[in-house]
Amino acid sequence: MIVATALPSLPGHHPILAGAPPVQSLHGLFAGQPLEAFEGGSAIFWQGDRSRHVFEVLQGVLRLFRILPDGRRIIVGFIQASDLLGLAPDERYPYTAEAVNEIRLRRLDRRRFRELTEASPALSRQFVASLCEELAVAQDQMMLLARRGAEERVCSFLLRQAQRAAQGSEPASSVPLPMSRMDIADHLGLTIETVSRTITNLTQRGVIAPSGRHALAIRRPATLARLAGADDGPDTRRSGTGPAQQAAWPQ
Known part of the structure; x- marks a missing residue:
């Protein structure tokens, strides 16, 4: 219900x-x-x-x-x-x-919301920075779907979830995944069979491991980042200091 x-x-x-x-x-x-x-x-x-x-x-x-x-x-x-x-x-x-x-x-x-943000220069800057960040995330997703294979897509998704679950500079020991594999497939432009097969393969190679019903443990984060093609350093976008926010809202 x-x-x-x-x-x-x-x-x-x-x-x-x-x-x-x-x-x-x-x-x-x-x-x-x-x-x-x-x-x-x-x-x-x-x-x-x-x-x-x-x-x-x-x-x-x-x-x-x-x-x-x-x-x-x-x-x-x-x-x-x-x-x-x-x-x-x-x-x-x-x-x-x-x-x-x-x-x-x-x-x-x-x-x-618009009245309150327009009345405050500080909030207006934050609002513009957040819009820029949304655009940057959408562009990243377009590039992911256009230029990367199935394993890179799945690893990129898991890496983003791990970064979201991290506490400050401490890596997350367990990454919550409440969404279904069908959800992940529809997000990554893959079939559910491909997502399941890729996760199974990563598990067999020791990169990830099950951690409860709706979570995965990242056993080899450096390997996951390499497989995701993340060679430009850690993504700081979710910490509020990503490139788009720095451009629109300098510190």
Whole structure:
């Protein structure tokens, strides 16, 4: 059953009021907004819906997908905890956002979000930097699908997930993968058989290992990076200091 539930706000979160201290980050704009919960399989919004809100994801994973005219599903990306969703100024959402597992999020009216960001030079810079980062991620995905083979695609995906799960400079010992292998296949432009075969092969070679029902352990991170073609150093994009953000929002 698909359920969306409004939950009480978290302690210490208050609405933005006149005279309150200035908000320092885009995430701060969502303080005081109702906390909503969605079960796995729930749609937050559908492809083609009018773009009315911007979302802050606090827990869980969302799949963003488009349905092509021939009925095929293309997963354009995954949204995880601490991500903002719906930043692009599109009149309508270009994809469906569907919960992979239990989701908790907050939403803010798009017009209110725009008013608040435009009123603050610091928030405006962060907003532009986030849009640049979204574009850079989309370009990386296009290059991945256009220029790399199946093993490189799967390894690149696992490497990105490992970087997301890392705590500071400490590598993640276990990488959560709540999405299904069909989801991964639809994201990487592969068949589910190819994804399964590649993961099995990496496991047999000792690069990765099962770690619970929805996780993998990265046993040989340097080998994984090499197989992914990551020869330009670690990707710092998710730490907020990626090239696109540095260009749009110098430190």
